[in-house]
Amino acid sequence: MIPTLIEILDTSIANVALGHIQGSLSAGQDEVTWVLTSYLVSNAVVIPISGWLSRLMGRRDFLLASIALFTLSSMLCGMATSLEALILFRVVQGVGGGGLQPMSQAILLETFPPNQRGMAMAIFAMGAVMGPILGPLLGGYITDNYSWRWIFYINVPIGLLAWFMNWLYIQDPPYLERRGENEGIDVVGLGMLSVGLASLQIVLDKGQQDDWFAADHILILSILAGVCLVGFIFWELRQKNPIVDLRVFRDRSFATGNVVMFCGFFAFFGSIVLLPMYLQTLMGYTAFLAGVVLGPGGLIMLLFLPLVGKLTQRVDARFLLFIGLLISAGSLWYMSGFTLGIDLGTAIFARNIQAVGIAFFFVPLSFLTMAFIPREKMNNASAIFNLLRNLGGSFGVAFVTTLLARRTQFHQHRLVENLSPLDSAYSISLERIKQAVALRLGEFADTTTYAAGVIHRYLQREAAAMAFYDVFYAQAMMFLALCALMWIMRRPPKGGGMPQGGH
Known part of the structure; x- marks a missing residue:
């Protein structure tokens, strides 16, 4: 470990x-x-x-x-x-x-x-x-x-x-x-895998920063990644001694478990990025206070992980995984209902609930995915499982940063529609701010421009907050959708044992 x-x-x-x-x-x-x-x-x-x-x-x-x-x-x-x-x-x-x-x-x-x-x-x-x-x-x-x-x-x-x-x-x-x-040494397979994964990782890491396919190098790397990785799959399936043995996906529990892990870490890792960002950029939390929100969740996970591991010996791991998915979805749904007026305790509570869900997610899923893999194929299967977990996290971060930017633009555009002198609420707010500015800076200050700027900053903050809530909600729905997919996996042997012939 x-x-x-x-x-x-x-x-x-x-x-x-x-x-x-x-x-x-x-x-x-x-x-x-x-x-x-x-x-x-x-x-x-x-x-x-x-x-x-x-x-x-x-x-x-x-x-x-x-x-x-x-x-x-x-x-x-x-x-x-x-x-x-x-x-x-x-x-x-x-x-x-x-x-x-x-x-x-x-x-x-x-x-x-x-x-x-x-x-x-x-x-x-x-x-x-x-x-x-x-x-x-x-x-x-x-x-x-x-x-x-x-x-x-x-x-x-x-x-x-x-x-x-x-x-x-x-x-x-x-x-x-x-x-x-x-x-x-399968030189062709190794070359296609290396170029494909390297290109894909650069695209995921730099895509949002460089405006995705509007940038020529991102488009070229995306095509290169797609061609190499698709070609790698077809090539490896025809090799006697492949670099990565993809035939292990014939086991439906392993195949389904990898899909659930990819999508689960997609949502989980994205939220790990989002929550501190929300607290620091919109709520004005310091890095220390953001750490205070995240820290107790780590301790809760340390307490629950051994407990869940012990439960896999007595309870159907699919049921434990189902509980984990529901709790994870619930925690993100709760975060989607945040407001800019929440207190520190509310943020800590949401994070702690998520920590419990992840403990019930990761342990049963890893156990179910590997339950029917022969020991001599465990190295290969574990490599694939960890790759898809990491890629899920990379895709998740790329997704949330992109969706956050797009939804912020959407909400800002919709809110700006109400910033008109014909809107009574806007006019009243503008006059109140102008009066407050005049009292503070004097009658000769450009109160109209200053007041309009204050309202615009409030609008940007509110648009960003609404975008965060949208992304939290999307991640919650992803966890909820996985609740149906996971039942495709085979029931693990009673007591966690391997069936005869499993090795």
Whole structure:
């Protein structure tokens, strides 16, 4: 779980430090965002091929090499003296981090007996779910009180601990043989996957900023991603030793679980971005107060994850997942009813309800998705599952930022229709503000222009708030729709056990 936690932390911990990095390294606004994008791109490429790399090198050796590379590159990121060097080391860090999530999950699933796999997924979820929550909070605290370099240096002692623990306790099971000498390298498949995922990640990360398909480079990268990834699917299905074995999707529980995970993290990760943004930009919360809202939810998740893991041994995991989806939908629906006058307790309550829902979502879903996967295919299946989870988060962030901008424009256009001298409410408000301005600045001040500006700022704030509520509502409906889809998954064996022949 430790390698998973530090890897996911690094997908978001640098977000809040970009301004400090920009000033320290004399970089432009567009240039410094590559500190985030470079990591996500290399990470996305390595995750799906981690199963193949574990066969090539041996899973234990691959995991240890990944931890070592991630730890070393983290130290080099902190020591970087130029933006170019930092971006290069972030690429290497993403390569090292790509195998940490899927290998950790595969090892946990195989180490625990089948009737305890729900608990294993609860342990894994502590890293996978807590990472996106702790990242911005930890990054902000370190940056404000120390230096942005320490957001990378902090990985070094944790990485060394993770390497030593895995070296001491992890061994490859007998059925996982190192087959590097017997397997050729599927160069065509590797090339199409790398180019396709790299292009897709850049599109998702830069699309809203560059106005999507209005920008030629976004359009070209989108076409390239589509062609490469579609071509990759057809190519891999015809290979004897594919880089990524897509035949695992023949299991309907695995296929459905991946769809639910993609859509669930699509909505969940988007809301993790939205709520702090809403509190800080519209409610005037400081970064610390936004952290106060998010922090208790993390503690609640830590309490509920082991409980849900234990429940998978006694209750149909599909029912637990159904509860998680309903609670998640309810929390987002509650957020869609916010107003600009809510107090701190209301925001904390909504976030805490969401935390309970995510605990009931992630653990049963991971257990159900992997319930019928043979042990020897667990590395490959785990790699695909983690890739789609990460892509769901990337798509979710791109979706919410785009929808937020579009809905803000829509509501602003509709509200402006009422800003007319013929509208009595507008005229009354304008006169009141003009009188207040005159009392404060004197009769000779341009009270009309000042009052109109005040009303316009209020209008922009209200339009933005209405857009936030629309996006929260859309995410709630997505969780609600998944309630029907999840019943396609097969009923897990009683007590969490694997049926005969399951291996």
